[in-house]
Amino acid sequence: MQPAVTVTLVPEMRQGPFVFSGDLADGCRRAAAYGFAAIELFPPDPDAVATESLQRLLEEHGLTLAAVGTGAGWFRQQLSLTSPDESVRTKALDFAHRMMQFAAAFAAPIVIGALQGQASGGVSQPTALRYLGHALFHLDEWAEELGVTVLYEPLNRYESNLIHTLADAALFIRAAGLRHVRLLADLFHMNIEEQDLAGAIRQAGSLIGHVHFSDSNRRAAGLGHTNFAPIIEALRAVGYTGYLSAEVLPIPDADTAARQAIMAFRHWAAHASTTSKSSPGL
DSSP, rough: EEEEEEEEGGGGGTTTTTEEEEEEHHHHHHHHHHHHHHHEESSTTTSSOOOOHHHHHHHHHHHHEEEEOHHHHHHHOOOOOTOSSSHHHHHHHHHHHHHHHHHHTTTTEEEESGGOOOSOTTTOOHHHHHHHHHHHHHHHHHHHTOOOOOOEEETTTTOOOOSSSSHHHHHHHHHOOSSEEEEEEEEHHHHHHHHHHHHHHHGGGGEEEEEBBOTTTSTTTSSSSHHHHHHHHHHHHTTTTTTEEEEEOOSOOOHHHHHHHHHHHHIIIIOOOOOOOOOOOO
């Protein structure tokens, strides 16, 4: 497993769980300085960052691109894959497709989180899930063509009324026969919805394609009450070798959050015994 950290270039998302914001070059520099292996990037749109520029920055700082978020489609344009308006759904799907084409240059997956939307505006949950399945089917086909992966993120009940748990998301993916869609296990959302975080990870198994490494209060790991030892043990048990990405609130500031996140990663994932329950503090 390798540590990653979030970088958002979307002004509307600065108050969210994104460690670095505003300046891509600065975000890459600070990510490398703290010892992260990769960044998880949230651009405002697929054309906002030149592929060549990002490649130079990643190479300069010895980083890789862990994933590309599509949340700006919702936060900036209110695009949703489950909107009652067909034209909005079409635009949301096109936004995700173009973001996938951008990510493919780095062999990076895209994240479908907020862009999935929810059942609202007269759309029932079964209908919204049908819309979501239709969108993921198309993304799955494009992912095969581009050689990348789609990361579907179950959100907690306060952010969506669609799919909340890894088990339900896994059932949805398998029932739809999706071959290039994997699960994003966000430990903050899981803390709200899962009875047993480690058990949920073990049950999802090889479907897990990415992990958001955050504590129960959405701060950096070690600043809440999540017990990470069994979670890391479960990830190892299912053969997960991907990123633990710090999608956390920049509290009290970005540098402190980054420092705590990398220290927690080194404690739980890189060096410490998986049976250790002590939490590294700031």
